[in-house]
Amino acid sequence: MSSVLEFFKESYDEMMHKVTWPTWGELQNSAVVVLIASVIIALIILAMDESSSSILKLFYQSVG
Numbered sequence: 195m196s197s198v199l200e201f202f203k204e205s206y207d208e209m210m211h212k213v214t215w216p217t218w219g220e221l222q223n224s225a226v227v228v229l230i231a232s233v234i235i236a237l238i239i240l241a242m243d244e245s246s247s248s249i250l251k252l253f254y255q256s257v258g
Contacts, residue, residue: 216224
């Protein structure tokens with residue numbers, strides 16, 4: 195049981211004194227970067243999906 199308490203004490207000490215937390219501005223900048231990257235990736239996947247769908251439609255029309 196003492197090892198569990200020691201773990202929590204050390205964890206608390208590390209979170210309060212050793213971890214460098216981002217500032218509010220840095221956090222906002224990171225969130226914007228993630229949002230923009232997510233939108234770009236979603237648009238790339240949409241383009242790939244639409245192009246493969248069009249290619250398959252052309253293929254099935256020419257076969258059938």
